[in-house]
Amino acid sequence: MSDDRFLEGLKVYCVGGAVRDARLGWPVYDHDWVVVGASAGDMTRRGFTPVGRDFPVFLHPVTHEEYALARTERKRGHGYTGFVVHASPEVSLEDDLARRDLTINAMAESVDGTLIDPYHGQRDLAAKRLRHVSPAFVEDPLRVLRTARFLARYRGLGFAIAEDTLALMRELAESGELGHLVAERVWTETEKALGEPSPEAYFTALDDCGALEVLMPELTEDPIALAAALDRLHCLPAPQADGKTEAEGAADSEIGERRRWRWARLLEHLGDDARAALTERLKLPKAYADLARQASRTRMLRLDSEAAPLTARQVLDWYDGIDAWRRDERLAPQSALLALDEPGLARLLDAAYQAAQAIAPKELLTEGFKGKALGEELDRRRQAAIAEVLADAS
Numbered sequence: 001m002s003d004d005r006f007l008e009g010l011k012v013y014c015v016g017g018a019v020r021d022a023r024l025g026w027p028v029y030d031h032d033w034v035v036v037g038a039s040a041g042d043m044t045r046r047g048f049t050p051v052g053r054d055f056p057v058f059l060h061p062v063t064h065e066e067y068a069l070a071r072t073e074r075k076r077g078h079g080y081t082g083f084v085v086h087a088s089p090e091v092s093l094e095d096d097l098a099r100r101d102l103t104i105n106a107m108a109e110s111v112d113g114t115l116i117d118p119y120h121g122q123r124d125l126a127a128k129r130l131r132h133v134s135p136a137f138v139e140d141p142l143r144v145l146r147t148a149r150f151l152a153r154y155r156g157l158g159f160a161i162a163e164d165t166l167a168l169m170r171e172l173a174e175s176g177e178l179g180h181l182v183a184e185r186v187w188t189e190t191e192k193a194l195g196e197p198s199p200e201a202y203f204t205a206l207d208d209c210g211a212l213e214v215l216m217p218e219l220t221e222d223p224i225a226l227a228a229a230l231d232r233l234h235c236l237p238a239p240q241a242d243g244k245t246e247a248e249g250a251a252d253s254e255i256g257e258r259r260r261w262r263w264a265r266l267l268e269h270l271g272d273d274a275r276a277a278l279t280e281r282l283k284l285p286k287a288y289a290d291l292a293r294q295a296s297r298t299r300m301l302r303l304d305s306e307a308a309p310l311t312a313r314q315v316l317d318w319y320d321g322i323d324a325w326r327r328d329e330r331l332a333p334q335s336a337l338l339a340l341d342e343p344g345l346a347r348l349l350d351a352a353y354q355a356a357q358a359i360a361p362k363e364l365l366t367e368g369f370k371g372k373a374l375g376e377e378l379d380r381r382r383q384a385a386i387a388e389v390l391a392d393a394s
Contacts (some may be wrong), residue, residue, distance in 0.1 A: 006061055011036040013093055013108040013116065021389065022102045023125055033067040034096055037089045040069065055085040070096040092217065098134060102165075103142045106133050123164075123210045128154070130164040141177040145170045145189035148205035152196035153258065153298070166209055171390050172209035185282040186215055200230040203266070216282075218274040225269050232265040237336035263288050264295035272296070297321040298334045305345055309394065312387035315352055316379070324353065325328040352389040356382040 018031045024383045035043070040056050048058035048067060055334045056069040073088035093116060100106040103121040110116065119133050130150055137143055147169060151161055160186050161169070172178060193202035203219070203226075206212040220226065228318055236258065267275050275296060280290045301318045304310060331353060339346035359381045361374065369377045 006048070010038055010042075011093075012067070013106045013110055015097070016105050016300055017102070019109050019115075020121070023122065024154070031065060033065060034070050034093065035067050036091070036093050036096070037069045038069060039089055040087075043067070043069070044326070045080065056087045071099070072096070073099045099136070100133055101137060101140070101146055103131050103133055104150075128158040128160065129162050130154075130159055130165060132165045135168070136173070137165070137168050138172050138177075140184060141172050141181055142189070143318045144172050144178065144209065144211050145186065145193075146182075148202045148211075149189050149193045151194065151197050151205050152200075152202035152274075154190045155201040157199035161205060169205075169209035169211065173214055178214045179209055181215075183281060187282045187284065191259055194262045195255050199262055200233050203230060204230040216278060218270055218278045219266070221274075222269075229266050229269055232268075233262045233338060236261045236265065237333055237340055260288055260291050264291040267292040268295040268299045270296065294322045294330060295337060298337050302338055302342055305342065310345075310390065312352075312383045312390060315349060315386050315390070316356070316383050318349075319353060319356070324382070325357075328357075348389070348393050348394055351393075352386045357391050361384060 013036065014031050014033050015034045016032045020026075021028050040050065040058075043056070043058045044050065047061040049060055049061070052068070055071055058067050058069075059065070060067060061121045069087040070091040070093060071085050072091055074084045074086070074165045097106040097108060097116075097118060103119045103124045105121070106117075107121040108116040115122065126129050130147055132143075132147075147165065149161060169353050179354070190202070193199050196202065203212060205328060206215065207220065207226070219229070267278065270278070272293075275292060278284075279292070298317060301310070306312055308330065319325065319331075322330050322334055331350075335346045335350055338349065359378065361378055364374055364377055364381075
């Protein structure tokens with residue numbers, strides 16, 4: 001970077017996550033840059049493209065990395081957007097770092113590799129501590145979720161949230177500020193946390209500070225069920241990128257699959273109304289909502305089987321509930337979910353499905369069944385085929 005003609009004469013610092021993760025031995029993929037002592041005009045004259053909507057951020061003419069002018073923020077309204085941003089050549093690097101959430105995110109590195117650490121982030125890294133930079137932490141409710149997410153990332157390294165920071169998180173949860181977070185931001189942080197090595201730590205931290213009751217009250221109604229659900233987050237029904245995290249190079253499709261399954265396992269004990277309410281509140285993507293619904297139906301079938309032998313009607317309703325006839329690709333993962341606890345039942349239901357699927361609607365059409373009568377006869381024959389498989393297994 002020192003030979004970059006576009007940056008010549010500018011005071012440029014690498015800040016935030018890249019500085020933090022390099023010192024943790026964590027993979028670094030992106031760099032954030034802060035420019036001190038420059039104006040927006042200085043950047044555009046050098047060929048940088050302005051892209052910041054709420055504060056001055058510019059894209060490098062060649063690398064397209066983001067360079068932000070040093071800035072300060074002053075709380076004006078509610079939520080994470082209620083800030084007045086001030087960026088000018090007079091804003092120092094220390095001023096810019098002071099507005100950040102955690103000390104481990106408030107470190108900077110100069111071009112020659114010198115660490116600038118006015119808020120003792122390196123000390124907190126060594127102590128494995130997530131600690132707020134200043135009391136201004138309470139001005140941004142999103143920091144509650146971000147802190148919980150960083151715990152989900154680094155819990156395996158031994159990190160914990162500092163007690164005084166947890167106290168500020170509780171203060172935010174009690175203040176009503178969390179209610180000003182839009183659903184999309186809550187879900188963005190939650191979805192990221194589901195991809196971290198210790199996702200249960202995210203929900204536990206939110207529960208400890210009272211934020212979970214505000215944001216996802218359905219999960220807090222039964223503490224015992226919540227504890228069991230958090231234990232399930234690492235018990236997934238399919239190979240998940242060989243256990244790799246995003247930072248360890250798992251493929252995007254595998255990361256997405258892991259996140260969706262973790263969410264489904266978290267919600268599978270909820271009733272339809274509670275799950276629907278949570279889905280609506282967080283404005284969940286359809287893929288997450290659908291998988292959670294399917295996992296819930298699979299759990300209920302397993303519980304029914306533990307109470308009494310399953311009937312063909314119950315099994316047929318399960319196939320219908322996960323839409324297995326039109327979406328047969330859904331059966332294998334739900335069967336794998338069953339197999340985690342009841343492998344014999346999973347095999348039995350796979351066999352019953354094959355028997356029921358062999359009954360072709362076209363054959364019923366040739367026999368003269370039409371309309372409602374066709375659907376009723378198809379249902380009856382599928383149920384009979386399932387009943388025969390269940391009887392043979394008993």
